[in-house]
Amino acid sequence: MKPLWENVFRKRKGDSLASVLKQNVLFQDLSDSEIRFLERCVHLRNYAPLEPVFRQGEVGIGLYLILSGRVEISVRESAATDGSEGREIFVTQLLAGDFFGELALVEASELRTASAVAREATAVIGFFKPDLQEILDRRPTMGTRILFRLAEVLGRRLKETTEKVTELRAALREITEPPEQERGKRP
Amino acid sequence: MNRAAKTQTVLLLTGLICAFAALVIVDGLLVSLILALVINSLFSPIVDALERNGMSRHSATAVPFAFGFLAVIIAFTLVLPLAIEQMKALSANAPILKQRWTEALTAIEVSIAGSLGLSDPLDLFARFNSWLLLQTGQISEGLPQVVSQSLTVLLLSPFFAYFLLADGNRLSRAILKLVPNPYFETTLNLKHQLNIQLGGFIRARLIESGIVGVIIWIGLSAIGFPYTVILSVAAAVANLIPYVGPVIGAIPALAIALFSSEATAVHGVSSTFGLVGLVYLIAQVVDTVFVIPLLVARIVNLHPVTVVVSILVGAEAYGVIGMVIAIPVASAVKLILQAIVPLTNSSRPH
Numbered sequence: 001m002k003p004l005w006e007n008v009f010r011k012r013k014g015d016s017l018a019s020v021l022k023q024n025v026l027f028q029d030l031s032d033s034e035i036r037f038l039e040r041c042v043h044l045r046n047y048a049p050l051e052p053v054f055r056q057g058e059v060g061i062g063l064y065l066i067l068s069g070r071v072e073i074s075v076r077e078s079a080a081t082d083g084s085e086g087r088e089i090f091v092t093q094l095l096a097g098d099f100f101g102e103l104a105l106v107e108a109s110e111l112r113t114a115s116a117v118a119r120e121a122t123a124v125i126g127f128f129k130p131d132l133q134e135i136l137d138r139r140p141t142m143g144t145r146i147l148f149r150l151a152e153v154l155g156r157r158l159k160e161t162t163e164k165v166t167e168l169r170a171a172l173r174e175i176t177e178p179p180e181q182e183r184g185k186r187p
Numbered sequence: 188m189n190r191a192a193k194t195q196t197v198l199l200l201t202g203l204i205c206a207f208a209a210l211v212i213v214d215g216l217l218v219s220l221i222l223a224l225v226i227n228s229l230f231s232p233i234v235d236a237l238e239r240n241g242m243s244r245h246s247a248t249a250v251p252f253a254f255g256f257l258a259v260i261i262a263f264t265l266v267l268p269l270a271i272e273q274m275k276a277l278s279a280n281a282p283i284l285k286q287r288w289t290e291a292l293t294a295i296e297v298s299i300a301g302s303l304g305l306s307d308p309l310d311l312f313a314r315f316n317s318w319l320l321l322q323t324g325q326i327s328e329g330l331p332q333v334v335s336q337s338l339t340v341l342l343l344s345p346f347f348a349y350f351l352l353a354d355g356n357r358l359s360r361a362i363l364k365l366v367p368n369p370y371f372e373t374t375l376n377l378k379h380q381l382n383i384q385l386g387g388f389i390r391a392r393l394i395e396s397g398i399v400g401v402i403i404w405i406g407l408s409a410i411g412f413p414y415t416v417i418l419s420v421a422a423a424v425a426n427l428i429p430y431v432g433p434v435i436g437a438i439p440a441l442a443i444a445l446f447s448s449e450a451t452a453v454h455g456v457s458s459t460f461g462l463v464g465l466v467y468l469i470a471q472v473v474d475t476v477f478v479i480p481l482l483v484a485r486i487v488n489l490h491p492v493t494v495v496v497s498i499l500v501g502a503e504a505y506g507v508i509g510m511v512i513a514i515p516v517a518s519a520v521k522l523i524l525q526a527i528v529p530l531t532n533s534s535r536p537h
Contacts, residue, residue, distance in 0.1 A: 040360075041356075043371075048191065052369075053368075058372075061379075110376075112421045128376075129370070139238075
């Protein structure tokens, strides 16, 4: 079974910033001039091995697209009743071409629901709410195209989540409720 | 924080300290930059709208500047001579106004002292007069510096504003590049929030003051009151100060209505005073009922006590200018604190 966070939108990698952006599902509808405009809007960031890109519970305002390197996504369990910190649960590992944190682009609460840590020297492209807002202000058609693709990605993530929840519910039912035949045999 | 991040932080802080020192040391640079930011806030929606309609960023930036220069030329050729003429007339009437003002205040002072049973006069007017002389003396002493600074500001601020509008994003991205990774998103978010809140606030207050100024100009002209241009400009500028601004703006007109025979020649003292008061009241009602709820209230959400304290602190530090900039500064401080508090919470060890 694929991990929930595994990126199904990953595409083949290129060298330049423009080609990486163009290959990403969010920006695939943009023209060459729009991609050039986008290049001036995004932020290039470099992370050392084991350096957090963001931590769960921090304010987050956008997504990261991996240019090179590896990023591990993990979720911290809720704090235990004795007050000790919850365990870090590995969710997935993302590679060049993958993106994460896209929910923060549209979410109002702005708090990260997972942590992202660079597992090796990693370069990422940051695309944040202010950048999207700037595009919508200056090039609304281009902004709408990005938003449409973003809605598609978020919809697909939601569908995947619903499927996983259904699977888990069914598995839970199997564990907690014994089959009809077994129930019939009970005295 | 790793070594690279530490180096980045040191570089950024050094750069910021140098920039701040340059702003403080070089005459007129800080004012030019503030004015450029005001122009930037005022023009940026227009530039964005033009760019949305297919113009390049530089051409879109040039359009409001062209109209702005045209407006300045019109103001200099049409409004300024009128304002100078009215200023001269007011200066000519000043001794008479001062004499009547002195008489009226002395009479009030004597009656207060009498009713309180005080043997010594309160000397209120003498104190007020010496304070006024001190203020005007300070202004005239600093006038040559103000004029030379104004020229620098007039030349530099449009230049800075054009650069900020056309290429400001490149500059802010270059600065953001120096921000260490742990603070990057917070800094970007803070910059965005400050842009939205302060930009909106500056635009809203300028439009609001403009509307108040125009209403007062129309109203005073309609009742045949003199000095309409300077009084409406004074009211518009004073209106930038929350709460007390409208009162400060109304005082000169009400004083003229009481003590100037020229102003009261048509309607008489009490009617003129009432009419002038009504004009300022209408302007404030329009401002409070229509303009503030539509433009200002939703932008800056400060507690009234914070507003009053900020104005008092601003007045104590920088006088009238301090009162005008008190609210934007208080809003900026509030936003910065809102951004820093979650950061300090999240930096606790997990």
